[in-house]
Amino acid sequence: MKKPQTGQPMDRVDGRLKVTGGAKYFADHQPADMQFAALVCSTISCGAIASISTTKALRAPGVADVVSHLNAPPVPGYKKTNPGDKNGLQIFRDNRIYSNGQPVAIVVANTMERAVYAASLVEVQYNQETHYTNMEAGMDKAFQNNRMKDYSRGEINAWQKAPVTHSAQYTIPLEVHNPMELAGIIAHWTSPDTLTLYAKTQGVKSVQETIQELFEIPEQNITVHSRFVGGAFGMALRVWPLEIATILAAKKIRKPVKLVITREQMFTLVGYRPNSSQKISMGATADGKLTGITHEAVAITSPYEDFTEGIVAMTKFMYDCPNVNTRYQLVPLNMSTPIWMRGPGEATGSFALESAIDELSYKLKIDPLQLRILNHADTDPERNLPFSSKYLKEAYQIGAEKIGWSSRNPAPRSMQENGMLVGYGMSSGTFGAYRGKATVSAILKSDGTLTLQSAAADIGPGTATAMVQIAADVTGISPDKITFMLGESTFPYAPEQGGSATVSTVGSAVSDVCHALLKELANLAISQVPAFKQTTPELIIYEDGQLITADRQTKITHEALLQQQKLPEVKVTATSQGGEERKKYSMYSFSVHFAKVHVHPATGVVRIQHIVSVADAGAIVNTKTARSQMIGGVVGGIGMALTEEAILDHRFGRFVNNNYADYHVPVNADTPPTDVYFVNKKDPYINPMGSKGLGEIALIGFAAAVSNAVFHATGIRVRDLPITPDKLLHIVSTENATA
Template sequence: MEIQDKENAPTNVVGKPLDRVDGPAKVTGAARYSAEISVPGTVHGVLKTSTIAKGRIASIDTSKASQEPGILGIFTHQNLPKPAKTPKQIEKWRAAQSYLPMQDDQIQYAGQPVALVVAETLEAATQAAALIKVTYQADAPIDSYLDPKAELFDPQKIQQGKADGHVVRGNPQQAYDGAAIKHEATYVHAINHHNPMEPAATLAVWEGADKLTVYESSQNVTMHQGNLAELLGMPREQVRVVTKYIGGGFGCKGSFWPHTILTVLAARAVNRPVKLALTRQQMFTGVGHREDQEQTLRMGATAEGKLVSLVHTKKATTSPWDNYTESNGKVIDMLYACPNYSTVYELARANVMTSVWMRAPGEAPGSFALESSMDDLANQLGIDPIEIRLRNYAEHDHSNGKPWSSKSLKQCYKRGAELFGWDKRNPQPGQNRRGRMLVGHGMATATYPVHSSQGTARVRLFADGHAVVEAGATDLGTGTYTVMTQVSADALGLPPDKIRFELGDTRLPTAPGSGGSVAAGTVASSIMAAAQDVWEKVVKMAVADKKSPLYKARPADVKVELGRMFLVKNPQKGETLVAALGRSGQPDIEGSGTGKYGAGYETQKFSPIEANENSDDKEKKASGHSMHSFGAHFCEVEVDPDLGTIRVTRWVGVHGAGTILNRKTASSQMSGGAIYGIGSALMEETFRDPNYARYTNSDLASYHVPVNADIPDIQIEFVPEKDPYINLLGVKGIGELGMVGVAAAVANAVFNATGRRMRSLPMTPDKMLEALRLPA
């Protein structure tokens, strides 16, 4: 089925740069985010958090706080109602952190909730929280894997048991020892915090004792519903979670955090709807972070630069209870052709909350090490950075031996080099100036896997020519409302303004959350599957209707495309779905369907009756392929040799990511990924005091993120790519791809400008000045 670029089609809006359908609501203030929602009787909650990182609560004095007017309740570990279960008692806990505070007097990390005040007004709750006096018995905390008191351990399982911490392929050590060219380097990544514009917020509303609605800033309403039901010992259907709009998340809103259940328990105790929003400072200690980490990569190659061995190790900090760490090694294992590979992770328990996935988890820091080392290898051999990548181009996925479902990386290299003017690059480091500024050019490869997922959708087509389409997905602010409206419009042959797409509610059909680049492909495919269900029902109506051009046709001989039914052998003979439905006398017709990865649109039959035949064969065929998006970044920097400042002055990104549902929102996603990566490369760093394990820059005044003045014009292109295996529309997802390789592209440009290799993120002026003082 041709979705894009079909001439003279009834709608044909998939792929077009349609303006955001949710734009008017956002610019007029009609869009309501979780902290802006109020129901009758809403009161306010404020958290009091610990000032120590390890120890116990000796006493809590709430006497002054309780005398403030409007106080409805002050909850501590002594009087907070207990949940039916704690996370550790739940067999399949679907969240990053398994520790729930305020269950006892123990303090495990700085900023841990120790009290929750509920009051009639936010001001009263804030004042009362400030008046609570907590006395601690403090112990010396461990702040990171670098702490002398820290003990590194080798987890057998990482990512909460979902991935093996040890991977060995071939004989990497022997191959490295015998390699003609050897390169070894260590790379350091600072703690990063997500810092979305919208802080995390919860509004908990009880109806009696057995029915709960939670308005939550969540990237995954289904996950939140399941966790709440488990913790409360309630049936899932009695818990509703709603998230209509999100002001950014980047991963921190993709997990379940303590403030949500604490708010729910307090709301039940005071018998009022309770709203709680984290402060900016509490966002640093309440919703996870990207871990501080150190990687060492040893690279062995032939004299011609062909890789023979990659040996990767990693050290990182984790919490006292969980073993989560980013899987950096996955990208190193699959991106280039290399017969021998190994990775080992070591973690140290410290008094910090559990770290969590942050945009492109694993791939972003892993690519910094790999792509920087690839440039070092090219420099050592005196060849172009693109050439070293082409010499090691993987024609199949060496990590699992599977062929790619599709791969357009060579096209990305070529087009990116053309747009950037790579052929004009001076390969000699430190030789290019613009006035007194050192100028450098660098590039790096981007890739991100297509994570398998599935979801459901419901389509209701009305005889008057409009439709309501529903899926329990979420929109991070990146365009889900818009692209799913486009998919629905083409599936039903209606103009986009005749489609109302609804999401963000667990009362809607279950869909995956927005994270890991899974939402676009899965939800779009589920809409297509639901539309096929509608097609099948309307085709049956038409072939039984004497007034239809399709009367007495075999349903298997009818094809549906862009909302029009027609005979395969005589395409002129047909009519629209709406026309057939309108004659039937039915006001509407409904269909539902499940979309998932593994049923590609070229292997999918679009005759309605045959649409779901041989699905097992299609899934088996798809599972035999490795599914990834790819791309290439090209960067220009200016380095001030006197001040050590690094400024990105040009950026080009070219990507191959399957079907692009909306050119405008997709380009915005990729630009956002580049900006996010530039921030990580040059300025983002959270400082944790080594003596007290407390964050010292937990606000946006001292945790620096890029602003407009830091970012040049960004040029984004997509190479055409069809993936016949991946899902019904060939959609791969792009949310993470734009950030992978960005830090390395900046570092490679800095090396070209200065001849100095920067291996510690962020590359701040002090580090640059120190490097410039050293001999090249």
């Protein structure tokens, strides 16, 4: 038996392109006669455009056009909705301004510098109205829609009757995805009803679908290219107004138009993790058995769309607790619409839940890890179903051992080294293990190479690499002879890369299509090659690009088989999706994070010293890229815990730190050595590979591990992210008092 390719730390198949500058991201394409666009954005946060003067801009050198609601080509799809319906921002439909930074015009010129300069010459007058950007001040406007109904099992607010209780408010500021690649698009109408797009997207098919709905042109007339995406973390899960604006400008001037937005505009045009306020209340018996949890969350949304995510989802099933009730509400503000940001709502919810469990553990005088194990949910208490696989306890054990949990002194502020306060904290995370529907084509050529095609995306995890490994295992073809092609709307359907589901969804289709291909080859051999006449497809051995009879007496290579039959290629297409197993089992991935922190007693600066993250994500397809995903999630989690916070000046409804110098994402020196471990046990039900998702759980729960470690180090509980030094400053005064 050959060593399987899955489970190996194979180098990325597109690594060479990425290290040589050969990987083409959307903005790297340069169609002939391409024009450049720049946006003019609203400087008010609520009101209407009174007038737009474009005279100066149009007179500037090289300017082709200035497009706004006054002269934009019609978007047929807008007519299906009424203004005021919550259908998102319909760019250039009318003169309404809903948020600061909303695009009011797009300027097109023959160089980028000319477009940017001309945009500064567009003069816009507004009729300003009162805006609201402060969630706390807008709580009276909180509402629920039918996607966010209250949940309860058992008795409502049962925690109140418990002998030991904890109740507290946790807040998370607005965070911005901020992938390195700036958003934008290249749009080119090659005929009045034929559109080519180079896009930054997590799903070319969904872009195609959106454009088809809006512009009412045939699907096959819309070509979307998106082979390389410079990170997204959720912000490229939809088509944004800036992309429609560019498509409209391109329609008007009938040339390819490229728009790349600025880092500042990344804060207002492509979504964000909404700021939120959560109240968690929980009660337990004196020996630590949870009796009730109440979780109430409020988050913000835009005036024109209800954005919802799984903030309270984890609370419903994470612990074996008989009484749980949750409530989730939205406050509409003069802001653009949020979008799922890595770990989406669960990352938000887990900060509150996993901090609260930690707080309760100190009240109970039970080790926080022990308290979690004590309340471990062996079956899903929300759906009353068994888990398809759950190795959370193993993950706890691995993590505790590797960080040295047992050697910590459980008392807060009891440990010091090198003049620093030392703290250990831990937390857990979970996210649904999904499997969608995807189609993959397999083309085996007479030179023995296999090409797989699917309209999947790769925003960084290494999709093509994992797919090649899966295909190699099924077919017995060497990985260097297999190519997986993605990011083209002309390929068979695959869903967006989101919700940690790509390996599960597209990998299953790869597995299925490869099995179908082998069957096709087997039938060809059985019908055409005498030595194979007496056998069946099931009995044939598939190894090293050959078909081998069960007695190993006869072999034929794929090349020989196709060449004998004068076939240039064999092509098979298969569609794959899950079945009834999802109704019988609850499917989740789990993660455990342990952090060791140093807190400087005089300044309150927190430095993370060591991280151990453990994932129960089923069978790991590529241990190298999977580890990279985990450390990436941890780095995102460090930002969430310690540095990231987009700050609004509510007087103007405008961000004050909308750049990388002031909105601090972690840099290299902010990150400690990170140890990643995988339980690496197959999930028997979810898909042929036995793999669950990884991208979200890498981050979910992490911020709480840091917050819990900071409490252990200092005795100060920070419930308001990020944990900046100012929030720990009173340790300085206590330090002086004890000195």
